[in-house]
Amino acid sequence: MGGVLRQCRHVFVDFRLKWQRRRYLWRASFFYNCVSWVLIVGIALTFILHYFITKFTFFVNYNCSARSIKHITYYIVAQMILIGTILIITILLGRLCNLFSNYSLVNCTYSKRFIDVLGFTLKWLPSIGGVLMGVLITIQIIGLIWNQVNTRQWCVNRFNESAVNAVKNCRLIHQGRAACKLDFKVTIKKEIRNCNSAMYLSKKRIIYLALSDDDEECNIEDVSVCNAMQNVFTNKEVDWHVDQLKGCLGRLPKHDEALFDDRNPSDLYRYLVLSNIAGIIISTLIIVFFYVVRCITVFDAIIYQPVNANDNMCIKLMRPLTLWA
Secondary structure: HHHHHHHHHHHHHHHHHHHOOOHHHHHHHHHHHHHHHHHHHHHOOOOOOOOHHHHHHOOOOEEEOHHHHHHHHHHHHHHHHHHHHHHHHHHHHHHHHHHHHHHHHOOOOOOOOHHHHHHHHHHHHHOOOOHHHHHHHHHHHHHHHHHOOOOHHHHOOOOOOHHHHHHHHHHHHHHHOOOOOOOOOOHHHHHHHHHOOHHHHHHHHHHHHHHHOOOOOOOOOOHHHHHHHHHHHHHOOOOOOHHHHHEEEOOOOOOOOOOOOOOOOOHHHHHHHHHHHHHHHHHHHHHHHHHHHHHHHHOHHHHHHHHOOOOOOOHHHHHHHOOOO
């Protein structure tokens, strides 16, 4: 325990020494490196969420149209693109700031033209990163408002355990894992997204594979169940009361028959809301950290951007988004 405390104290003392005595650009390097690590974690978690949604294995109990799922995946992909772009910018800026914090321009052995390119990049790239960060948090806020105002489009409705069984069987059919050959036509590969639509399940009569009782079983990987569904698809009579099929609903639900859990939102909706809230909090903390570093640091004149009455509107709008103003 004592060794850990000494190590922590050493790290803290080293950090304080660098913060106080290194060139001020080191603070910018520290800021961009910290943001880079946060963004790496953020893009990894966002990718995992996107993976679970599109693989149709982790989230099962939501009732949602294929169109809504498509819009949700587009929304997540847009965030990943923005986070990835900002990540590239912060990594580059972290390296550049560290370079210029270790060496003065007179000590650099690079060509003047190359130094000019690096200086131009260091001076103006933060503004681009700031704009993208503003776009990201705006999208996150709009997403949070959107999934509170229009919860249905964000898959808030939750199937009960009986209907979830029909969803699972629908996915097995689309994945070609049924125990027999079915006369069931899959028009496009992504049609599996429809398996979480109550309307689709009823229209295709896959809702027959909902559970008649939560303690029973009904699985399309069972030959008896598979043969029964083949008869359903070919409009033949099926006796759903035999022992092998008694776990299946075997009919379309009645109008007053509950397919949904009215007390709880779906797991997918919960994760989407949690993702939006976490994204907004992290983006806000990054922005606060940005302005803290900016307010307590006076950067070198070579990259500082003083207020100039002759600046065009674009520069005036971008000045609050850079550390150098």
